[in-house]
Amino acid sequence: MPHHAPSAPILYSFSNPEELVDALSHFIVKAQKEAVEKRGKFTVAISGGSLPQFLNGLIGKPGVKWDKWQVFYADERVVPLDHPDSNHKLCMDKLFSKVPIPPDNIHTIDYSLKDDLEDLSDAYEKELIHEFANKDSARFPIFDLILLGVGPDGHTASLFPNHPLLSEEDRWVAYIEDSPKEPPERITLTYPVINHASRVAFVATGAGKADTLKTVLDEPEAGLPASRVRPITPGQVFWFVDDAAASKVEYPRTKM
Ligand SMILES: O=C1O[C@H](COP(=O)(O)O)[C@@H](O)[C@H](O)[C@H]1O
Numbered sequence: 340m341p342h343h344a345p346s347a348p349i350l351y352s353f354s355n356p357e358e359l360v361d362a363l364s365h366f367i368v369k370a371q372k373e374a375v376e377k378r379g380k381f382t383v384a385i386s387g388g389s390l391p392q393f394l395n396g397l398i399g400k401p402g403v404k405w406d407k408w409q410v411f412y413a414d415e416r417v418v419p420l421d422h423p424d425s426n427h428k429l430c431m432d433k434l435f436s437k438v439p440i441p442p443d444n445i446h447t448i449d450y451s452l453k454d455d456l457e458d459l460s461d462a463y464e465k466e467l468i469h470e471f472a473n474k475d476s477a478r479f480p481i482f483d484l485i486l487l488g489v490g491p492d493g494h495t496a497s498l499f500p501n502h503p504l505l506s507e508e509d510r511w512v513a514y515i516e517d518s519p520k521e522p523p524e525r526i527t528l529t530y531p532v533i534n535h536a537s538r539v540a541f542v543a544t545g546a547g548k549a550d551t552l553k554t555v556l557d558e559p560e561a562g563l564p565a566s567r568v569r570p571i572t573p574g575q576v577f578w579f580v581d582d583a584a585a586s587k588v589e590y591p592r593t594k595m
Contacts, residue, residue, distance in 0.1 A: 345534075345569035349593050350556065350578045352585040356393070356544060362595050363542065363579050364396030367484065368403060370538055374483040375407045381483050382470065384413040384528060384536075386496060387426030388488040391433035393542050393579075398437050405440040409470055413485055413533070414497035415448050417459065417514075417524035424522050446470070448526060456514040460526045464512040467532075479511065482536040485528070489543050490520065491551050493563030497527035500564060504529070534570050540577045541565065548584040556590035 353359040371381040381404070385391065397403055410430075418424045427447050435445060446466050452459035471480035487495045497515055498505055507513050507529040514526045533539060543552060551563070556578070559566040568576055585592070 343572035345571055346573075346575050348556065348569075348576045348578055348590075350580065350585070350588070350590055351595050352580050352582050352592050354582050356581060359542070359544065359579055359581055360393055360396040363393055363540070364400055366540065366577070366579075367394075367397060368400060370484045371404065371407070372402065374537075375404055380407050380409055382409045382411070382480070384411045384482050384485040385426075385430055386413040386486055386488045387416070387429045388490070389544065390486055390488040390542050391426075391430045393544075394430075394434045394486075397434065403438070405438055406444070408440055408444055410435075410440070410445045411467060411470075411482075411528075412447070413487055414525055414527040415463075416522050417448065417450070417453055417456065417526065418522060419450055420447055453524075456516060456524060456526070460510075460512045460514040463526055464510065467511055477535065479531045479535040482532070483538065485533055485536045485539045487533075487539060487541045487565070487568065489541055489548065489551060489555060489565040491547060492519070493551055493555060493565050494520070495541070495565040495568060496533065497525040498530070498564040498567075505564060505567065507531070530567060533568055534574070536570050536574055538575055538577065539568055539570055540579060541568070542579045543584045544581040546583045546586065548580075549587045552578075552580060552584050553587040553589075556588050 374381040415426050416424045420427050449462050489495050511532050513529050555565045
């Protein structure tokens with residue numbers, strides 16, 4: 340089979356958060372429409388951190404078919420689901436408690452397995468296998484959309500700089516016990532999963548992310564975790580940022 344290099348990232352920069360929220364919700368609904376037309380459902384993985392607050396353009400938006408969404412977490416902290424550090428709690432607070440998504444369509448970690456992180460991450464992987472296996476012959480799941488953030492150190496999901504997990508090639512879900520950012524115990528989707536997605540969209544805002552974004556987009560050879568997100572063709576990576584976050588970036592912007 341011919342090998343195609345991954346497509347270059349597409350960078351959208353907005354002058355204010357309202358424009359970003361609006362464009363992002365439009366982009367997500369378009370992705371959902373395509374997926375539902377093709378396969379009758381929309382598989383999406385969502386991060387925590389600052390990202391969920393930018394999804395509020397979906398609340399009450401016409402065209403969102405919540406019953407077709409199957410939601411997983413791109414990463415999750417190993418804490419109770421109602422703990423302030425839980426990415427699930429954050430997504431519930433910012434979005435899912437405000438929309439008619441069936442609770443069974445939101446796939447959370449099984450916190451009762453907290454004493455054995457291998458079991459906990461295997462159980463989450465099984466949840467993915469149940470959703471994706473046998474639907475196509477791919478070795479890895481093909482998410483319709485993965486929504487990611489980027490930390491000031493360039494980490495994304497719970498893939499941190501210089502961590503051995505960056506080299507994971509087999510597992511769909513892996514655990515980490517020594518996250519440099521609190522809390523230390525987490526699970527994360529691995530690169531093979533992220534880089535098989537149909538679309539990955541990063542969201543990053545604020546001047547505090549300007550240096551990080553410059554390194555990620557202008558110096559991919561530095562190998563920061565977010566730069567390594569390069570979905571295999573025909574997958575595509577998009578960046579939704581504000582002008583403050585993009586202020587130091589030379590990488591070309593695309594008009595929406
Ligand atoms: O710890 C995490 O950090 C990243 C980035 O967070 P942000 O607040 O700087 O946007 C986030 O994407 C990830 O889900 C989370 O667990």
